[in-house]
Each structure stands twice: as structure tokens, then as C-alpha cells.
């Protein structure tokens with residue numbers, strides 16, 4: 894990884910045997926001095942085809958089990974921190 898000011902550059906391996914489709918890349922950045930300050934931007938990109946795949950997370954397929962009753966959001970991760978407000982990726 895190369896760091897230049899607030900720009901991080903990371904060269905991925907060349908595309909080889911990946912199946913054609915839409916992929917999502919993300920970087921999870923956590924401020925060392927304050928773990929609650931985090932960013933996780935995502936970007937979609939295509940490999941082997943210009944046709945973007947459709948999102949498979951649709952209400953009719955996932956809501957039966959994953960739709961939160963109280964907030965109306967889809968919840969796909971088990972969020973059960975032992976201590977409220979702790980830092981880290983305890984949902985994964």
C-alpha cells in the first residue's frame with residue numbers, strides 16, 4: 894500500500910479466473926486514536942461483462958426472516974455486542 898497525504902493506493906492482483914459479473918470493493922478505515930471514527934466506502938465494478946447484475950437482496954426474498962420489525966431495515970448481520978459502544982467489527 895502506498896500512502897500519499899490522505900490518499901491510500903493499493904494495487905489488486907490482475908483479473909484472472911473470476912466469473913463475469915458485478916463485484917463490490919470496500920475499504921474499512923478506522924482512526925487509530927478513536928476507534929469509533931470509521932469509514933467504509935463501497936464501489937461496484939464490472940469484470941468480464943458490461944451488464945450490471947441485479948441486486949439479489951430484495952424484500953420478497955429476504956424480508957421474511959431479515960426485515961427488522963421496529964425500524965423497517967433489513968438486518969443481515971448478528972449485532973449483539975457484549976458491551977454497548979465498543980469498537981471493532983463485532984457484527985462479522
Ligand code: HEC
Nearest residue numbers: 949950951954955956957958959968969970971972984985
Ligand atoms: C427462512 C429464513 C431466511 C431467509 C428467507 C433468508 N435468511 Fe439469511 N439468515 C437466516 C438465519 C436464521 C441466519 C443466521 C444463521 C446463523 O447465524 O447460523 C441468516 C444469516 C444470513 C447472513 C449472515 C449474517 C451473519 O452475520 O453471519 C446473511 C448475509 C444473510 N442471511 C443474507 C440473506 C439474504 C441476502 C437473503 C435473501 C436473498 C436471506 N438471507 C434470506 C434466515 C433467512
